Amino acid sequence: MSEVAKPPAELLVCVKCRRAGEAPDDDVRPGTLLLEALNSSDISANITVKGVECLSNCTRGCSIALRGEGRWSYVYGNLDPNSASVVLDGSARYQSTADGLVPWRERPEHFRKNCIARIPPLES
Template identity: 50%
Template sequence: MRAILHVCTTCRGTDPAADPDAPRPGATLHAALSTAPPEGVEVRAVECLSACSQGCSVALHAPGKWSYVYGRLGPEDAADIREGASAYAATPDGLVPWRQRPVIFRKQSLARIPPQE
């Protein structure tokens, strides 16, 4: 089974001065990732990951693997998210070696969740 990358489309980002009528950064990030999905990964929109104070957020999981939630992201991070999600998909357990992770996946992890049994 493929890895799933859930992208919060309701995330507003961290800029309090952002135009409330502009497209939400989370929806823009989802569009960018959907246009060119990471290898071995299905991109899905989700309306909320309950990380609202952390800017744009994504969750990455696959059956039998560790799952992750990352925050403080934006549309400009799409290339790094693709790289990290592809590396995750290629592992048997979801544990990508530290130095092989993009910097945003090293420093912006909000949660690591054990595999479901």
Template identity: 50%
Template sequence: MTDPVTLYVCTTCRDAADSGDGPRAGARLHEALTAALAARPGAPVRIEPVECLSVCKRSCTVAVASPGRWTYVYGDLDPGTSADLILDGIGLYAGTPDGLVPWRERPQEFRKGVVARIPPAPVTP
């Protein structure tokens, strides 16, 4: 069994097309990801909305983390078209013991949109 993966989605991200009265791009991405995940029963992913990932110049932004694995932050994602692509990439991540997916195997949007790669937190006795 694969360890569960947490996908953090910045719900406060804005894009140039956002109007002042509708949901922000990040909230739309969260909604699209939740719907796409519902169509993948048994996927080892938990989606968590967060208010800010502090990557405002690279919206929409998500982070993927799991115990013992590297954490990745990805930006420049399209809220209308990226949900399935993100879940496909997260599936590759979930299939690794350390979170390191070879660069050539990552979806193109993950290759172009990587903001940060953070080492696993140290295990303390």
């Protein structure tokens, strides 16, 4: 029996995030650097990476969100430009589920400790 393909997922990366005093207004923001690192990585074709202007989580450093049709959505914070590998790992685990619910112990440690929000899927 063949495995059923999982629907695509979106990885949203805030490009405006910075903690107070972290980067002057005219400097490249840490989220932009994280986005660049992710875009130059070997990410699954079933995960679309997008930069977004704000996830409204500024005090928690770089933030990302994972979402997909029919799936729970998550927002994670306290990331930095060097967090690409943990984001790639967590995103792949998320994309491999049908409902977005990765068992807590199977999530990367950073995701376990830095989940900002878990949002239920839209009901049809």
